[in-house]
Amino acid sequence: MTKPLVAVLSGAGISTDSGIPDYRGPQGLWRRDPEAEKLVTYEYYMGDPEIRRRSWQMRRKNRALSAEPNAAHRAIVDLERSGVPVRVITQNVDGLHQMAGLPARKVLELHGSARSFVCTGCHARGPMEEALARLDAGEDDPPCRECGAILKSATVMFGQRLDPVVLGEALAIAKACQVFIAVGTSLQVQPAAGLAGVAADHGARLVIVNAEPTPYDELADEVVREPIGTALPRLLRELAAAERRPRSEEG
Missing domain, CATH: 3.30.1600.10 (SIR2/SIRT2 'Small Domain')
Known part of the structure; x- marks a missing residue:
């Protein structure tokens, strides 16, 4: 049985625990x-x-x-190493996903x-x-x-367009994933924010982890307002456990 693809869209909020201030x-x-x-x-x-x-x-x-990666960055790496297919689409420019141990080919840096x-x-x-x-x-x-x-x-500075190849890959992931987690992003900056809507429109389970409301909350299957450093690791552990459960019961 093919494991579901998990896409994570990360914004500035995932890196604040690493001492990097957010913008909005x-x-x-x-x-x-x-x-x-x-x-x-x-x-x-x-x-x-x-x-x-x-x-x-x-x-x-x-x-x-x-800056050093924090618990949220490491939790994504743990999920990937558990065997779940993971792709990160990030609005951040800090490189902390890769520093945490996620292979560079699995990280799309939109900005x-x-x-x-x-x-x-x-x-x-x-x-x-x-x-x-x-x-x-x-x-x-x-x-x-x-x-x-x-x-x-x-x-990518304000006034510059995103790399169309990177954006195209991000769109393909949003359309193909079964779970889409938007974490630490206000979902206000297009076209990155629109990826959440694309994923939901294509049947993905949409989870939003952010301190403040976003324009996509009504589309989400789950909205989490808790601190990212504890909320995301818990969510991803539950996701990994859910993936293991059917196979252990079948065996």
Whole structure:
């Protein structure tokens, strides 16, 4: 008997226990400092050297690069290692799912990765640590060493479109999965949020784990408001146990 595919859509809320602030929650970055949004808006970033300098300083202080996976990230890895087919679609750029031990091929990063930089001209890439080392050496807006164009983090900024290949793969997973768990996401940013609706429309059991209400709560089979660090591990343990039960009874 084929095991059901479990899809997990993760947002900023899954990483707050790792010390990474969310963006739209009550204490979110955009609520505390609306000007900060300009630092990750493509038009402002490309057109204003001062915005770029501030953006690089923000990256320098970014706790995401030193953060460690938490219990929620590890619980997804435990589910995958139990033999249940798992795919993670993440809105996060922190790389913590992979650091927790989930194979990179099973993680779709809708908004890219803060762990790398990319050239806006020739598209050369490299580890973010390399670019930050240039800041430490005195450069405040390091240009590409290959072509001299502007560098940015390998994340999707406001005003940039998502990678159509990655989005296409995410849609395919949403349509194919039997269980879709949206965790730590406000489900307000499209097209990522729409994946929850796509999964429900294709018959998946929809579970939403989030501190605040989302636009998709009415579609959900289950809504959990408890802290993610305890709620998600419990949910996934129950899911793994339910998968084992029929086979043990048949045997």
